[in-house]
Amino acid sequence: MLHVKNLCFSYTTSSSAIQDISFVAKEGEITAILGPNGAGKSTLFHLILGTLKAHSGEIQTQGTSLMGLSLAKRAQHISYVPQEWHSPFNYTTLDVVLMGLSPRLGLFSQPSKADIQKAHEILTLLGIAHLGERGIGELSGGERQMALLGRALMQETPILLLDEPTSHLDLKNQMKILSILEHLAKTTKLCIVVTLHDPNLASQYANRIVAIKKGKVYHSGSVQEMMDKQRLEGLYDHPIELTTLDGHPIMRGKKECFGD
Amino acid sequence: MKQVVKWLYSLPLIVGILALYCGGSEINLMAVMNEIGAYIAGGEISSDTMIVLDIRLPRIVLALLVGASLSGSGALMQAVFKNPLVDPFLLGISSGAILGCALSIGLFPSIPTQILAFAGALLCAFAVLFIAHIAGGGKIALVLSGVVLSAFLSAMTGLIKYFVDPYKVQTIVLWLLGSLSLSSWNGVAIVFAGLLIGFSPIYFLSWRINILSLDDVEAQTLGMSPHKMRAVMIILVSFSCALAVSLSGIIGWVGLLTPHIARFIVGPQMQKLIPASLCLGGVLLLIADTIARSATPYDLPVGVVTAILGAPFFILLLKRAKSNWS
Numbered sequence: 001m002l003h004v005k006n007l008c009f010s011y012t013t014s015s016s017a018i019q020d021i022s023f024v025a026k027e028g029e030i031t032a033i034l035g036p037n038g039a040g041k042s043t044l045f046h047l048i049l050g051t052l053k054a055h056s057g058e059i060q061t062q063g064t065s066l067m068g069l070s071l072a073k074r075a076q077h078i079s080y081v082p083q084e085w086h087s088p089f090n091y092t093t094l095d096v097v098l099m100g101l102s103p104r105l106g107l108f109s110q111p112s113k114a115d116i117q118k119a120h121e122i123l124t125l126l127g128i129a130h131l132g133e134r135g136i137g138e139l140s141g142g143e144r145q146m147a148l149l150g151r152a153l154m155q156e157t158p159i160l161l162l163d164e165p166t167s168h169l170d171l172k173n174q175m176k177i178l179s180i181l182e183h184l185a186k187t188t189k190l191c192i193v194v195t196l197h198d199p200n201l202a203s204q205y206a207n208r209i210v211a212i213k214k215g216k217v218y219h220s221g222s223v224q225e226m227m228d229k230q231r232l233e234g235l236y237d238h239p240i241e242l243t244t245l246d247g248h249p250i251m252r253g254k255k256e257c258f259g260d
Numbered sequence: 261m262k263q264v265v266k267w268l269y270s271l272p273l274i275v276g277i278l279a280l281y282c283g284g285s286e287i288n289l290m291a292v293m294n295e296i297g298a299y300i301a302g303g304e305i306s307s308d309t310m311i312v313l314d315i316r317l318p319r320i321v322l323a324l325l326v327g328a329s330l331s332g333s334g335a336l337m338q339a340v341f342k343n344p345l346v347d348p349f350l351l352g353i354s355s356g357a358i359l360g361c362a363l364s365i366g367l368f369p370s371i372p373t374q375i376l377a378f379a380g381a382l383l384c385a386f387a388v389l390f391i392a393h394i395a396g397g398g399k400i401a402l403v404l405s406g407v408v409l410s411a412f413l414s415a416m417t418g419l420i421k422y423f424v425d426p427y428k429v430q431t432i433v434l435w436l437l438g439s440l441s442l443s444s445w446n447g448v449a450i451v452f453a454g455l456l457i458g459f460s461p462i463y464f465l466s467w468r469i470n471i472l473s474l475d476d477v478e479a480q481t482l483g484m485s486p487h488k489m490r491a492v493m494i495i496l497v498s499f500s501c502a503l504a505v506s507l508s509g510i511i512g513w514v515g516l517l518t519p520h521i522a523r524f525i526v527g528p529q530m531q532k533l534i535p536a537s538l539c540l541g542g543v544l545l546l547i548a549d550t551i552a553r554s555a556t557p558y559d560l561p562v563g564v565v566t567a568i569l570g571a572p573f574f575i576l577l578l579k580r581a582k583s584n585w586s
Contacts, residue, residue, distance in 0.1 A: 051480045075483030086475035088344050089528035095470070102471050103483030110467040110531065155482075 001026050002048070002078075002159050002191050007057035009047055016215055017043045021057070023210045023220050027158065027191040030181055032206035034199055034226070036236055040215040041195040045163055048193075050074045061159055061191075075103035079152035081162040085144050090135035093128065093147045094119055100154025122150045126180065142173030149177065153184075160184075162194040166201060178205040203227050203248045211235050227251065264525055268536060271543045272324050279320050279546055282554045285311055319443040322507065323549040323562075324542035325451040326440065327514055329504035331541020332459055333497045334515030335522065335533050339473040340493045341402055347516035348501045350406040353494075355413040356384025357502040358510060362417045362432050366424035373506045374450060381502035384409060385494045438511040438563020440549050447507045458500025459538065462493070466530040469493070473528075511563045513570025514541050514548075520577050 002025040009018040018040050025031035033041050046052040048059055050071055059066045061077050069077075079100065091099075097119040098111045105111070111119075123129045126146045131139060136147055145165055152160055162181070166174040182205050185192050196202050202209050202223065209226040211218040218235055219226055226232070227249035229242045239254040280289060287308050295309045305313075334347040341351070348354045360380025364373040391405035417436070421429050462469070471484050472493070479486045501515075522536035545562070548569060552560040 046477070049477075049481050051477050070483075071480050071485055072483035075481060078481075080478075080481040082475070082478055086342075086478065087473055088342060089339070089473055089523075091470065091528055095529055099471055099474070099482060102468070105467075107468065108464045 001062060002031075002193060003058075003060040004044075004048065005058040005060070007044070007047055007059070008055045009043060009052060010055065011043075018047065018054075019215045021212070021215075021217050023217060025159075025191050025193045025208075025210075028185055028189045029207035030185050030192045030194060030205055032202035032209045033193065033195040033212060034202055034209055034235065035195075035212035035218070039212045041212055042163060043215075044212065045080075045161055045195065048161060049078060049080055072103050075155065075157070077157055078159045078161060079155035079157040081145070081148045081152045081160070081165055083164050083167055085136055085148060090137040092133050093123065093136055093139065093143075093150075094132040096136050096147045097122055097150040097154050100151040100156075103155060119150070119154060122153050125153075126150050140173075141168045142170070142176065145169060145173070145177055146180075149180070159191045159193070162192070164195050164197060167197060174201065181205065199227065199232060199251050200248075203250065224249070265536075268525065269539055272539060272546070275543050275546050276320050276324065279323075279550045280312060280316055282550050283311070283316060284557075287312060287316075318445050318448050319440050319549070319553075320546060321448050322440050322443040322451060323546040325448065325455055326504045326508045326511065326542075327518075327545025328538040328542040329451060329455050329458070329500045330511060330515040330545070331518035331522070332455075332462070332534055332538045333501045334517075334541075335519035335530075335537035336462060336469065336493060336497055337515075338519055339469050339528075339530055339533075340490055342473050342475070343402065344520065345403060345516070346406075348497065349410065349510075349512060349515060350403060352384035352388040352406050352409045352413065353381045353498050353501050354505050354510065354515075355410040356380035356382070356387075357498075357505040358436065359384075359413045359417050359420075360502070361435065361506050361509075362420045365432050365435070366420045366428050374503055377502040377506040378499055381498040381505075382495065384413060385498050389490075389494070434561070435509040437561035438509040438566070439552075439559070439561040440508055441553070441559045443507075451504050451507055454500040454503030455538075458496045459534070462496055463531075463534055466534050469530040470528075473530075509561075509563060511545065511566055513566045513574065514545050517570050517574055517577065518544055 005022050007018055007021045008016065010016040021044060033044065035041050043052065047054045050066065050069070054067070066074055066077060098115065101111055101115055120129065120132065123132050126149060128143055128146045128150070131143055136144055139147065165177055169177065178201060181192055181194065184190050206223055208221065209223055210220045211226055211231070213235055219231055227242065229240060232240050232242070232251055241252045241254060243250050281287065285308065292309045292312050295303070295305050299305045299309070330348060333353070337346045337348060337351055338344050357377040357380050360376035360378070361373050364371055364376040368376065388402070388406045388409050391409065392402040395401035395405060421432055468484065468489070471479050471482050472486055472489050476486045518541040519533065519537045522533055522540050526532040526536045545566070548565045549562045552562040552565045
C-alpha cells in the first residue's frame with residue numbers, strides 16, 4: 001500500500017506545484033491519477049520516486065516512511081515505467097529488462113544466470129519473449145513500453161508507477177498494456193499507480209481515481225464517484241457528455257466550434 | 261559476428277608482430293628471437309635486436325596502450341554523457357591535459373608533465389560540466405561548452421608557445437602534432453599505470469555504467485545516484501587519458517571513432533564494449549603509427565595520420581548510423 005500524506009512542493013518561492021496532496025493506493029488495485037495538463041501529475045510522481053524532494057509531507061509504504069531513504073533503498077520499494085525510452089544506445093530488450101536488477105545488485109556485481117532466466121520469464125509473461133535479442137530502438141512503441149514494464153517488474157517492488165504509459169500507443173496497444181496491468185494487479189497483488197489522460201481508460205481499468213487540478217487533490221474516490229458529469233467538467237473545465245458502455249461510464253468531450 | 265569478436269582480442273598480438281617487421285631496417289625476427297635467448301644466457305646482441313628491443317617494441321606497446329586509453333575513454337564518455345558524439349577531446353579532458361603538458365614543457369619544467377596533465381584534464385572536464393550545467397544541461401549544451409572550452413585552452417596553449425624560447429616552442433609544436441616517436445619503456449610504464457588504475461574500476465563497474473547511459477531520472481529510479489557516479493567516472497578517465505596524452509600529444513579521432521566500430525561489433529553493453537574498445541583502439545592506433553613511420557622516409561606525426569584516415573571513416577559511420585542519431 002502507498003500512503004501519501006499532506007505532500008507539498010514548489011519549484012519557485014512564489015507558487016506551489018503540489019499543495020497538500022494526500023491519497024492511498026492499495027495493493028491488488030490500479031489507482032489512476034487524472035488531471036489536465038500542468039496539474040502536477042508528473043511532479044507528484046517525481047516526489048514519490050524521490051527524484052524531487054518534497055518540502056513537507058509523508059510518503060509511506062507498508063507503514064515504512066520513504067522520505068529519508070536513499071535512492072537505492074527507495075528503488076527497492078517503487079519501480080517506475082517512463083513514458084518513453086531515453087538512451088541513444090540500442091540495448092537489447094533482454095538487457096533493458098535486466099537493468100531492473102540495479103537496486104538489488106552489489107556495486108561491482110553483474111546479473112547471474114538465474115537473473116537472466118527470470119528476465120526471460122518476464123518477457124514470456126509480457127508476450128515479448130521473441131524480442132529478447134532485438135535492439136530496443138528497433139521495437140514499436142507498444143513493444144518498447146512492454147520492455148520498460150518488464151524492467152520495472154524485474155525490480156520486484158510492491159509498488160509500480162507508470163507515467164502516461166498509453167500516451168504514445170495506438171488503441172490496441174493501449175488496451176493490451178492496461179489489460180496486463182489489470183492482470184498483474186489481480187494476480188501479484190501489486191499496488192499500481194498510473195497517470196492517464198483519458199478518463200475512459202481509467203473508468204475501464206482503474207479501481208480508484210485520484211483527480212488532481214492545479215496541484216491539489218480535486219477528488220479522490222471510486223471510479224463511479226469520479227465519472228460524474230459535474231466532476232469531470234469541473235476537472236477539465238470543459239463541457240462533456242456521459243454515457244455507459246458495458247457497465248463503465250464513458251465520457252465524451254463536447255465539440256467546440258472554434259471562432260463561435 | 262561471434263567469429264569477429266573471437267578474432268578481435270587476438271588482433272593486438274597479430275598486428276603487433278606484423279608491425280615489428282615494418283620500419284627503415286629489414287629485420288629477421290627469428291634471428292632476433294634467437295639472439296634475445298642467447299643474450300639472456302650471457303651473449304651479445306646485434307644492432308637489429310637493439311632496434312627491436314629499444315625502438316620498435318616500446319613504440320608498438322605504447323601505441324597499443326595510448327590507443328586503448330583514448331578509445332576506452334571515448335566509449336566511457338559516450339555512455340556517461342548519453343551522447344555518441346562525445347570523446348575525451350570534445351569534453352576538454354584532452355585539451356586540459358595538453359595545456360598542462362605545455363605548461364610543464366614551457367614554464368614549469370620542474371613539475372612532472374603527468375601531474376600537470378592530470379590536473380589540467382580534471383579541471384577542464386569539470387569546467388565543461390559546469391558550463392553545460394549553467395547553459396541548461398542538455399546534450400547540445402555539453403558539446404558546445406566542450407567546443408568553447410577546448411578553443412579557449414588551445415588559445416592558452418598558443419599563448420605559452422608565444423612566450424617561451426624557440427627550442428621549447430619546437431618541442432611543444434611537435435608534441436601537439438601527436439607522435440609516438442619518443443617512446444621508451446618508461447613511457448610505456450606510465451601509460452600502462454594510467455590504463456590499469458583508471459580502467460580496472462571502470463571494468464568492474466561496467467554493468468552499472470549501462471544504467472548511467474539512461475536518462476538521469478530513470479537512473480535514479482533504478483537506485484543510482486548519477487551525479488556521483490559521473491564524477492567518479494570523469495576522475496578515472498581523466499587520469500588514464502592525461503597520462504596517455506602526456507606521452508603521445510594530440511591524437512584525434514581514436515577516442516571518437518573506435519567506440520562506434522566496437523559498438524557495431526559487440527553492441528552497446530559496457531561489459532563488452534569497454535574491452536572491445538580498448539583492444540580496437542590500440543590496434544587502430546598501432547596501424548596508424550606503423551603507417552606514420554613506414555609510409556615515408558620521415559617519421560610522420562601519428563596525429564596527422566589518424567586525422568586523415570579518421571575524417572572520411574567517420575563520415576561513413578555517420579551515414580550508416582543516421583537513423584539512430586536523428
